[in-house]
Amino acid sequence: MTLLNSPRTRRRRLGVGAVAAGLLATLLTVAPAGATPDPGDPDAAAPRSVSKSDAAAAREAVERGEIPGPGEVVHSANIEHLANVPKDALPGLNTDIAFQGRYAFAGNYDGFRIFDISDPDSPKTVSQVLCPGGQNDVSVSGNLLFLSTDSSRSDNSCNSTSQPATEKSSWEGMKVFDISDKKNPRYVAAVETACGSHTHTLVPKKRDVYVYVSSYSPNAAFPDCRPPHDGISVIKVPRKAPQKAAVVNFPVLFPGEGPDGGGNPGGPTHPGVSKTTGCHDITVLPSKDLAAGACMGDGLLFSIKDPENPKIIDQVQDNENFAFWHSATFNQKADKIVFTDELGGGSGATCDEATGPKRGANGIYDVQGKGDKRKLVFRSYFKIPRHQAATENCVAHNGSLIPVKGKDLMVQAWYQGGVSVWDFTDSSRPREIGYFERGPHATDKITTAGSWSAYYYNGRVYSNDMAMGLDVLKIDDKRVKAAERVRLGELNVQTQPDYFD
Template sequence: MHTSPVRRRRLGVAAAAAGLLATLLMAGPAAATPDPGDTAAAPTGVSAAQRAEATAAIRSGEVPGVDEIVHSDNITHLANVPKDALKGLNTDLAFQGKYAFAGNYDGFRIFDIGNPRSPKTVAQVLCPGSQNDISVSGNLLFLSTDSSRSDNSCSSTTQPATEKSSWEGMKVFDISDKRNPKYVAAVETACGSHTHTLVPERKNVYVYVSSYSPSATFPDCQPPHDGISVIKVPRDAPEKAAVVNFPVLFPDGGNPGAPENPGVSKTTGCHDITVLPSKDLAAGACMGDGLLFSIKDPENPKIIDRVQDNVNFAFWHSATFNQTTDKVVFTDELGGGGAATCNEEIGPKRGANGIYDIVGRGDHRKLVFRSYFKIDRPQADTEVCVAHNGSIIPVEGRDLMVQAWYQGGVSVWDFTDSSKPKEIGYFERGPVSTDAVTTAGPWSAYYYNGYIYSNDIAKGFDVLKLDDRRTDPAKRVRLDELNVQTQPEYFDR
């Protein structure tokens, strides 16, 4: 590991891959990574021009060498824990006390991060099912399954969604013994669970389940699929977990997508939801739409405002509030997490974050667009690069965020001025290959109790230390638990 050489130019990779933009457009509206069963899609071959571009970019120093680690001066790479028993794609992260919980398409892994420089594996649980989006609350761990399975067990096999007996949805584990998690409940949900979000209460945990892409051929995922599943989980009796509502968020059907809005995903549900329970507020990233809604009644969320960006946003992927709840950052997963989109050909606005101010009061609040933010560090045309999961860095009076960009690496950026966001730090690896477009890089990058933790799809679990006068005050903030999609109130107001 070492500090990156000086970049010759920002977002300076030559647009040698002339067919990339055409390929993205021909593929139709971008979608989140399609459910591939339990394995990643095979690497995609590249043209001679793309291969030459990647090789030339490495030789010139514009991008790191294959698997080379580079970073800004204010970031130190403390540790990497490679994959072990679970060989699938690494996915999301959750935290509790001195433990980190890491999702993987094959199950989940628990790390002891009491010493961030030397994380130790506490448990690895084999429980295959695409996504395995993960969160924790008290003694309960929640796991999303978004591939059609033969049953709800952890020994199930892939089975077509066209079969009525197939299962997908939410799984619940008891983690009171971190070394021996116990599978205690399962709830089937319409169209499975791509992601989920917790709304915790003292006696119950509500789970908002986001899923999409219905089909008339899927018995358990019928169109229209224009809402979310709400599950109620009693803490003392999780085996009684059940769906208690399916609120319709898009009574008009949502964004119609193509041909009315070419290059934009048709809304058939939500991809991800972030809640701020202390403010009774939620933001939804829902394919072709961005939402702001009230969760005063968690079983019956109420839409406050809805926005679209039919020029530059292909797929509304995730959302993050700032600490004063007057801004929200939405991400665009252009290319579905399977394409090289951080280059001159795509440009700085497509596949970017959209920063919105929240103006007004109560149920009259509105989302007002201010600017885009996209990393401008050049990425090779063989690197899958996309805006992905990140979290707030808690510094009072500033809006700072750390975010994963797949092979674009980890970005630390400042959006205190919502019209002029800027990157202030980064960590990344060079291309996995110059011969194929391969899915790799950080899926999630989150700030927790003084460190940045990243779950790299291919390379494993990384720990980073950020030393910067702008972010150093965050080191004093300590949490007992963190699920990033359930944002805490960092400072009493």
């Protein structure tokens, strides 16, 4: 990685305007890398062709300096790129990240990797665990690590192979590891769940850890994943006996008549909107006994006072602009929720002028009222202001709060759109205050790449790029400075901490 001596400003709009005022770009060069997804996972797509005109437009935009070249890194003047750790023994797509003390735990379609981040500017690999089973969403609590498997497998071992979901013997669900020895994680339990575990969320208690398992897309031909699939699996894991982990409930979140329950019917009733057949992701705020669910065609607010029996408070839809409710983030006061729309499933080039600023974006909602009478009230959309090439998969994805008291700041991944730092303190007028991104992974096809998750933890931003590895960023901005004083012992972003308790 070479820092160029002459920083220069790049336009990132394919000829339709300048980058947001005040965000100067510093350029670095990084060699591109490839990704080998788990062949059994439909979301880990191979490179997809684009039209000759789109490929030519991408190449010409690079030549004119309107977008960075392949592998080239640009960022705003208030972002510093401290480190990049390329993928190593795990060739699959990098996914989510969790943190504990001086360690970061990075998921990958082929397993997970543990980093020592005691020196955040120079992460060191502690161990890598080969355990294929996309997407390997990862969380940690105490000495336990939780790993989601949403890829139909021959069995629950880490030596399993892909196997059709039409076969009754196939396995999908949650795996549990003992990480008391970070150099030698030990596989201790497995729990099969209906339709697998696309993502999961921890609700930690003193003696037990509850795990909310989100999954979707049932099929009458799948013995273990038949419709209606209108709820989530709740697993109870005893901390001292994780081998006794088991599903204790399957709460129905979308009660209703018909084969698919009471969620959003999707198309053709609502063209372009996903039919709700489960949830994609859930975020909990244990200090407030609240959860927010991103459930395909619906956004939910619910109470988790009784963690085994969550109770719906409010349910909203956006059938004009939201195609797939993907994830959710509370602000610290729990009077706002940011929902993301993963238009195109993460494989499409949706950060362009034709798609516009309201689709494939964040939807910001105020939470009004008290108790079980609270309502979600839409306020605005936020999308990165830099248009991407037709060969770049780009859409709103995983992010976290930046803990600054009295402000609502967030860092967020946008796949090949990079990492955005933005302010939604005024929920009606969100704005970007910094960014980091690479040029297109390729200019002749769409290749699955870019930042899957970008999270703020103890003074740094960690971004797990699907193809390029782990990036570490520092935000040098007075609006974010106070966050550097906040220190956590553990962070699973979907289990939001009370930063200022």
